[in-house]
Amino acid sequence: MKSTLFLCLFVVSFSGVYSRRGGPRATAATSNKASASFPTIPLKAERDEQHSALQGCTFGDEYFNLEETWHPFFDNIGEMVCMLCECIPVAVNGLIQGKVTCSDIKDTCVEPTCENPISSPDHCCKRCPEDNAPSSAIPSPTVVRGAGQSGDGVFRVISGMDESFASLLTQRLVASRSAGVARMSFRLRSNDLYFTMTYSRIKKPVAIVFMDIVNETLYRHEIGDQTDKVCGVWTNLPGEHLQRIRTSQIFVSITTKRISNGEVKGRIVHHRAFSAESFSTLLVTPTKRSPLNPSLGNGGIVSMSVSSDGANINLIALLDGLVESRADRGSNINITVELRKKTQTLFSSTATIDNGSRELATVLERVPKSVRKWFSRGQLIFRVSILGQTGVLAGLVTPLSTCNTLHAVLSGSQALGRQKAMGATGSAIISIARSGVVEYKILLSGLRNRQVTAITLEAETKNADRRKIIADIIDGYDGNGLAIGTYTKPKPKEIQMLLRGEVFVNVATSEYIISELRGRITQLPYNQYVNREAELPIQLSGASFSPPIATSAAGHAWMGFDEDCRLHYEIAVSGLQNEEHHAYAQMGYYNAGSAQVSRILDAFRGNLAFGIIDDIEESFMERMNEGQAFIQISTKSHVSGEIRGQVVFSSTCQQTSEVSTNLEDACYFDRLYWSSGATWKPAYDPICTTCRCEKGTIICDPIICPALDCDNPISEPGKCCATCPEEGSSTEGQGCFSVGDGTFHSVGSTWHPYFPDVGGYVRCILCTCEVGGIQNCPRVACPQTNCENPVRLNPGDCCLACPEPEPTEREPDMILQADEVENGCTFNGDFFKHGRRWTPYIFTFGRMPCITCHCNDGKATCNTIVCQELTCTKKIRRKGKCCEICADEPEEVESSDSAVEDSRSILSSIQEERRKPKS
Numbered sequence: 001m002k003s004t005l006f007l008c009l010f011v012v013s014f015s016g017v018y019s020r021r022g023g024p025r026a027t028a029a030t031s032n033k034a035s036a037s038f039p040t041i042p043l044k045a046e047r048d049e050q051h052s053a054l055q056g057c058t059f060g061d062e063y064f065n066l067e068e069t070w071h072p073f074f075d076n077i078g079e080m081v082c083m084l085c086e087c088i089p090v091a092v093n094g095l096i097q098g099k100v101t102c103s104d105i106k107d108t109c110v111e112p113t114c115e116n117p118i119s120s121p122d123h124c125c126k127r128c129p130e131d132n133a134p135s136s137a138i139p140s141p142t143v144v145r146g147a148g149q150s151g152d153g154v155f156r157v158i159s160g161m162d163e164s165f166a167s168l169l170t171q172r173l174v175a176s177r178s179a180g181v182a183r184m185s186f187r188l189r190s191n192d193l194y195f196t197m198t199y200s201r202i203k204k205p206v207a208i209v210f211m212d213i214v215n216e217t218l219y220r221h222e223i224g225d226q227t228d229k230v231c232g233v234w235t236n237l238p239g240e241h242l243q244r245i246r247t248s249q250i251f252v253s254i255t256t257k258r259i260s261n262g263e264v265k266g267r268i269v270h271h272r273a274f275s276a277e278s279f280s281t282l283l284v285t286p287t288k289r290s291p292l293n294p295s296l297g298n299g300g301i302v303s304m305s306v307s308s309d310g311a312n313i314n315l316i317a318l319l320d321g322l323v324e325s326r327a328d329r330g331s332n333i334n335i336t337v338e339l340r341k342k343t344q345t346l347f348s349s350t351a352t353i354d355n356g357s358r359e360l361a362t363v364l365e366r367v368p369k370s371v372r373k374w375f376s377r378g379q380l381i382f383r384v385s386i387l388g389q390t391g392v393l394a395g396l397v398t399p400l401s402t403c404n405t406l407h408a409v410l411s412g413s414q415a416l417g418r419q420k421a422m423g424a425t426g427s428a429i430i431s432i433a434r435s436g437v438v439e440y441k442i443l444l445s446g447l448r449n450r451q452v453t454a455i456t457l458e459a460e461t462k463n464a465d466r467r468k469i470i471a472d473i474i475d476g477y478d479g480n481g482l483a484i485g486t487y488t489k490p491k492p493k494e495i496q497m498l499l500r501g502e503v504f505v506n507v508a509t510s511e512y513i514i515s516e517l518r519g520r521i522t523q524l525p526y527n528q529y530v531n532r533e534a535e536l537p538i539q540l541s542g543a544s545f546s547p548p549i550a551t552s553a554a555g556h557a558w559m560g561f562d563e564d565c566r567l568h569y570e571i572a573v574s575g576l577q578n579e580e581h582h583a584y585a586q587m588g589y590y591n592a593g594s595a596q597v598s599r600i601l602d603a604f605r606g607n608l609a610f611g612i613i614d615d616i617e618e619s620f621m622e623r624m625n626e627g628q629a630f631i632q633i634s635t636k637s638h639v640s641g642e643i644r645g646q647v648v649f650s651s652t653c654q655q656t657s658e659v660s661t662n663l664e665d666a667c668y669f670d671r672l673y674w675s676s677g678a679t680w681k682p683a684y685d686p687i688c689t690t691c692r693c694e695k696g697t698i699i700c701d702p703i704i705c706p707a708l709d710c711d712n713p714i715s716e717p718g719k720c721c722a723t724c725p726e727e728g729s730s731t732e733g734q735g736c737f738s739v740g741d742g743t744f745h746s747v748g749s750t751w752h753p754y755f756p757d758v759g760g761y762v763r764c765i766l767c768t769c770e771v772g773g774i775q776n777c778p779r780v781a782c783p784q785t786n787c788e789n790p791v792r793l794n795p796g797d798c799c800l801a802c803p804e805p806e807p808t809e810r811e812p813d814m815i816l817q818a819d820e821v822e823n824g825c826t827f828n829g830d831f832f833k834h835g836r837r838w839t840p841y842i843f844t845f846g847r848m849p850c851i852t853c854h855c856n857d858g859k860a861t862c863n864t865i866v867c868q869e870l871t872c873t874k875k876i877r878r879k880g881k882c883c884e885i886c887a888d889e890p891e892e893v894e895s896s897d898s899a900v901e902d903s904r905s906i907l908s909s910i911q912e913e914r915r916k917p918k919s
Contacts (some may be wrong), residue, residue, distance in 0.1 A: 003041070030382075041307055048900070052814040056087055056098045057099065057100045059072070059087075059100050064087040064100075066087050066089045066098055066099070067086065067087065067088070067089070068086070069084055069085060069087075070084075070085050071083060071085070072085050081124045082104060082105055082106040082124040083102055083103070083104055083105070084101055084102065084105050085101065085102040086100075086101055086102075086605060087099070087100060088100075088582070091747060094417075097168070099603075103746070106124055106125070109126070112126055112127055112128045114128035116205070122830075128499050136595055140504060153615065156256055156517070160534060162186070162188060162189050162275070163246070163275075164185075164186065164187060164188075164271075164277075165185075165186035165187075165268050165269060165274065166184065166186065166268075166271070166274050166303070166318070167183055167184040167186070167266040167268045167727065168181075168182075168183060168266045168301050168318045168320060169181065169182040169183070169184065169251050169252065169253065169254060169266035169321055170182075170263055170264050170265075170266065170297065170298045170320045171265075172265075172297065172298065172320055172324055173267075173324065173638060174259075174261075174263065174265045176259050176264070178201070178202070178263045178264060179284075179285070179298065180200065180201040180202035180263055180264050181199065181201065181264070181282060181283070181287040181299030181300075181320075182197060182199035182200070182202060182203075182210075182254055182264055182282075183280070183282050183301040184252060184268075185197075185199050185400075185401075185402070186245075187404075187525070188242070188245065191235070191237045191238075191242065192234070192237070193233065193234040193237055193245070194207075194232075194233045194403070195231075195232050195234070196231055196401060197227055197229070197231075197232075197254075198228070198230075198282060199230075199254070199264075199282075199512055200282055200299075201288065202254060202256060202263060202264065204257045204258070205254050205255070205256050205263075206223060206224065206229070206255045206256055206257060207219075207221060207222050207223055207254070207255045208220070208230065208232065208252060208253075208254055209253050209254075209255060210250060210251070210261065211253065212249065212250060212251075213249055213253070215251075219234050221234070229401055229403065231403030231528070232528075233525075233526060233528070245268055246270065248268060248269050250267075250268050251265055251266065251267050251268065252265070252266060252268060253265035253266075253719070257442070260754050266323075267323070269323070270740075271303075271316060271359070273303050273314070273315075273361075273504070274303055275474065276305045276314075276401055277303040277304065277305060277400050278304065278306060278492075279304040279375070279397055279399055279495075279496075280302060280303055280304065280397075280399075280400050280401065280495035281301070281302040281304070281317075281382040281395040281397050282299070282395045283301065283302060283393035283394060283395045284298075284299050284393065285298065285391070286392065290391070291391050292391055293321065293386055293391025293392075294321055295319070295322060295325075295386060296319050296320065296385075296386065296392070297319055297321030297322070298320045298865070299320050299393060300318055300319040300320055300384070300393050301317070301616065302315055302316070302382055302395070302397075303317075304313065304397070306496050307363075307493045308493060310362065310372065310491065311365075311372075312363050312366065313363065313367055313375075313534045314363050315337075315360075315361070315362060316359055316361045317359065317360040317362070317384065318358075318359055319384070319393070322357075322360075323357065323358050325358065330351050331355055332353060332355050332541055333352070333353040333386060334350060334351075334352055334386065334387045335351045335352070335353060335362075335384055335386060335387075336350055336385050336387055337349050337351060337362070337364065338381075338382075338383040338384075338385075339364075339371055339375075339380055339382060339383075339397075340380070340381040340383055341374055341380060341381070342381075342395075346368075346370070346380075347364065347367055347368065347371045348369045349362070349364050349365075350387070360384075360429040370903050372491070372492055373489075373491070375492045376436040376490055376492040377435055377436040378396060378397070378398050378433075378434050378435040378436050379395055379396075379435075380396070381396060382395055382396075382397050389573075396434075398434045398435075398436075399432045400499060401434070402499075402523070403526035404523040404524060404525055405429065405524040405526075405532045405533075405674060406430035406431065406432070406499075406522070406523055406524075407428060407429055407430070407521070407522065407523075407524050407532070407572070408426075408428040408430070408504070408505050408521045409425075409426075409427065409519045409554055409556055409572050409574040409607075410425065410426025410428060410442075410444070410505055411425065411426075411428065411518070411519060411552060411553055411554035411574040411575040412424065412516060412517060412552035412553075412554070412575065413552035413553060413554075413574060413575030414517075414519055414574060414575070415512070415515040415552075416467065416514050416515035416518065417515065419447050419515060419575075420516045420517070420552060421552040422447075422450075422516065422552075423446050423542030423543040423545075423550050423551055424446035424447050424450075424516065424517060424541060424543060424550055424554070425444075425445055425446050425447075425541035425543070425555070425556070425643070426443065426444045426505070426507055426517045426519065426554065427442070427539055427556040428442045428519060428521065429439060429441045429442075429532065429533075430521055431533070432495060432498065435497060436489075436490060437486050437488050438457075438471075438487040438490050438495075439485075440473060440476070440483065440484070440485060440505075441482075441484050441487070442473075442476075442477075442482070442483040442484075442505065442507075443481060443537075444481045444482075444483075444484075444507060445481055445541060445543065446541040446542070446543030446544070448543070448686060450509040450510055450511045450512075450516070451509060451510040452477055452479075452508070452509055453474075453508050453509060453510055453513060454474055454507070454508040455472075455473050455474045455476075455477055455483055455505070455508075456469050456470070456471065456472050456505075456508075457471045457504070457505060458470060458505075458506050459494075459503060459505055460504065462519075467506075470490075470494055470497075470503065471487045471489075471490075473485055473487060485524070501520060501522045503521045504518055504519060504520050504521065505519055507768045510915065519553075519574055523570070524570070524863070527568065527610075529561065529568040530560040530568060532558055535558070537556035537558050537643050538556060538558070538645040539555075540554060540555035540556060540557065540571075540573070540631060540633060540643040540644060541554055541555075541643050541644070541645070542642060542643055542644075544630075544643070544644040544646065545641065545644060546681055548686065549638065549641075549642060551638070551642050552575045553573060553575030553635075553643050554574055554643060555571060555573035555574065555643055555645075556645070557570065557572070557631050558570050559649055564614075566612050566613065566616075567612065567613040567614075567616050568611075569611060569612075569632065570608065570609070570610035571585050571601070571608065571609040571610065571633070572607060572608055573604070573607050573633055573643070574607060576607065576635060576642075583604055583635050584601075584634045584635075585600070585601040585631065585632075585633055585635065586599065586600055586601065586631070586632050586634055587599045587601060587629065587631055587647075588630055588632065589620065589623040589629045590623075590628045590678070595632075595644075597632075597634075598620065599613070601613075624648070624649040625649065626646070626666070627646060627648040627674055627678070628678065629649075630644050630645060630647055631644070631645050632644035632645070666693065667693035667698045669691065669693075676693050676694060676695045676696070678692065678693050679693075682700060685702070688721075689701065690754075699763075700750070701752045701763065710724035711874050712724075712873075720745075720746070720749070721745070721746040721748070721749045722746075723747070728760070729883055730818070735769055736767075736769035736770075736773050736774070736775045737773075738754065738767075738775075742809050745769045746765075747769050747770065747771055748768070748769060749768070749769050750766050750767060750768045751766075752765065752766060752767070753765055753767050753777055763780070763798050764779055764780050764798040764799075765777050766780050767779070774862050780798050780799065782798070782799035782800065783799065785801060786802065787802035787803070789803070791803050823858050824855060825858060825859065826858040826860075827840065827855075827860045832855040832860065834857060835854075835855065835856070836854075836855045837852060837853065837854050837855075838852075838853050838863060839851060839853070840853050840862060849881055850865050850882035851863070851865070853867060865882050865883065867882065867883035867884065868883065870884060870886055872886035872887070
């Protein structure tokens with residue numbers, strides 16, 4: 001409470017506030033890194049002249065550098081030794097500015113070990129009398145965490161900081177005879193009002209109109225083609241409207257084609273139960289012509305939640321006959337509540353609405369498990385009636401309908417046990433159907449060769465190292481980084497935990513059998529310009545850099561254009577809790593193989609950054625369309641980017657542009673699109689192989705390792721080729737460094753050199769690393785041809801060759817039936833029948849014996865072979881074979897049929913993917 005009071009004092013008025021520099025304590029608390037602030041990042045050209053330097057902070061009448069800290073001073077109070085302020089850098093509207101944040105550090109004091117500690121006015125913490133040194137209780141500058149932020153670094157988007165409201169809409173407040181009923185749910189975040197509408201017996205709704213008590217229109221939301229569920233947001237509400245909402249002085253109505261001035265209408269009301277709501281019911285009469293009970297009215301809404309043990313149901317009901325009635329009705333009302341499955345009553349209870357109350361609030365106690373199981377499956381009917389009177393209201397119990405998106409960023413920072421700084425990332429998108437079925441999409445990347453062994457939904461526990469598994473969902477994993485499936489029979493308590501941010505997605509791998517990636521499922525507010533249901537997010541990871549960055553942080557992002565061609569973006573990250581005020585979202589593009597940052601995005605709020613770019617350049621939209629743009633997060637410890645993701649985004653705003661981009665030349669590989677000329681490290685071999693796209697053709701160049709004549713070769717992390725140990729000398733530093741692509745090659749290895757000026761790797765030159773770091777790079781010697789008109793058989797070939805003679809007769813096995821064509825596969829220009837297996841040919845090194853492909857019902861899938869682990873000391877690899885064998889074993893032992901196929905598909909039907917529409 002004291003810290004809140006202090007913050008209010010200096011935020012409200014700076015006239016009596018200043019700070020004191022100097023003195024031993026101020027010196028200890030002031031950061032020495034003030035002058036070494038976050039480096040300048042190139043902004044747009046027109047901003048450079050006006051904003052050539054970073055901005056600091058003004059506090060009272062003093063100026064502070066970025067990252068400088070101090071203790072504030074108040075007139076009539078003095079210096080606040082238990083409060084620490086810091087000037088933090090933030091990005092606002094693409095510009096870096098300073099922002100003052102202050103935190104109460106009293107809670108960080110360490111309890112003295114002596115019997116009689118003393119307090120002093122110039123120290124925040126008590127200390128022992130003999131301790132004359134400056135207090136060590138002043139920590140590194142931190143910032144007061146808001147109520148919406150948790151200690152695990154995950155920002156609770158739907159939290160206690162939000163205010164929840166609801167409205168029951170019927171014909172009672174308008175001059176209509178409609179039998180329609182609607183329910184609207186509201187979340188007020190800052191000055192934005194997010195709303196969700198569901199309705200019954202209303203035909204062709206046109207608009208939602210917000211109005212005051214004298215029916216003056218305040219805001220109108222056009223419904224458009226939204227049907228079962230209507231979503232929207234009223235942004236930037238003025239203060240007077242916020243006050244009216246909180247005092248139930250704003251109404252909302254639905255206009256239809258039949259009744260343009262409002263068919264149903266209701267008052268926006270607040271109740272604490274709405275913030276805890278997990279299940280709901282929209283109550284209507286059995287038929288349009290059913291008799292009405294005056295106390296029940298035309299309809300109602302029921303808000304329900306489950307008790308901590310799952311046995312009790314807490315509910316509040318707003319009934320049409322009561323919400324706008326006089327408070328003094330003269331008597332109490334006895335209500336009967338029933339839970340039915342079809343016509344069978346499974347549970348019933350009675351409750352009393354006191355005279356003067358406008359709502360039904362009760363607890364259904366000790367609901368049997370046999371009833372609760374139907375509660376979360378959309379098959380239970382909630383029915384209310386009044387004892388001894390005609391007229392009932394009823395409706396299906398369903399999980400709360402919301403326009404928010406349930407999502408989770410999976411990172412190594414949230415993994416069980418210690419953090420896993422492997423550069424991998426994951427994204428989970430969860431939805432809950434009206435039937436209670438939990439649907440999930442999970443995308444994983446950056447795991448490299450680590451096989452996924454388990455994917456689970458887990459409940460939050462008090463002990464961070466203990467696990468409470470809700471469901472094992474590994475069955476939905478396709479072995480290629482994507483899991484899609486359903487959890488069909490969740491318990492009511494589990495649905496409630498999902499909606500409240502109390503469930504995690506956990507991913508285990510072959511290297512980390514308990515947990516490598518983990519993330520909390522939270523709600524992301526509705527955004528009309530981002531289609532999260534249809535599109536998986538842009539994933540941000542350390543694995544997107546070359547070489548990969550070993551970080552435990554991860555993130556994902558969505559983007560979308562509005563009708564004015566403004567780009568809306570939202571970025572969520574995890575694992576940057578120690579960098580929360582030093583993390584910057586940036587956009588950039590690739591130019592000649594190097595990454596160029598072109599724009600700083602708005603500041604993070606918790607672990608979210610979202611905003612609008614209204615002046616995006618046409619050239620940048622073209623780069624987005626070509627897959628040559630990226631989003632990255634830079635931090636204080638990784639100023640050139642810690643996590644990054646490729647942006648592949650087709651903009652309809654470019655249709656009016658004179659410049660057109662030809663996506664037919666793009667390549668699809670590793671679940672990403674690559675424009676012609678782009679180069680990348682493939683996920684199946686990021687150390688020894690480099691791939692590039694040449695006008696739709698994927699060319700992968702491996703490093704060719706030399707044959708070794710030793711029994712115990714040494715394989716060093718991050719290096720492709722093993723080397724033989726040399727007695728009495730160190731192998732460190734030996735080898736060749738290729739400047740073009742920044743890779744290190746061991747002595748004896750060969751590779752194609754990289755030249756950015758000519759667009760990539762030159763396959764007609766083959767370099768060899770010799771002793772002493774000498775690079776010998778002769779042109780590839782082409783064989784002589786014995787034909788008159790030699791040609792390049794393939795676009796990626798270096799040498800000319802004689803064309804194959806055209807066959808005089810069609811081979812019998814190439815005469816295909818119609819069903820064979822329909823079920824066959826086209827792969828790299830070749831046709832394969834259904835059921836056929838083959839090893840693919842990849843330019844420029846021919847057949848790939850370590851990859852097997854299979855055609856199944858028109859889809860080609862290629863898998864790498866995982867070789868069996870050998871126990872012998874001397875191993876060899878015979879020419880044309882994939883796996884090593886023991887030197888004393890016969891050649892026949894090696895067989896591709898006995899190899900274990902890896903679960904990662906690395907070359908999934910390239911031709912088929914290229915024919916897909918790019919969006």
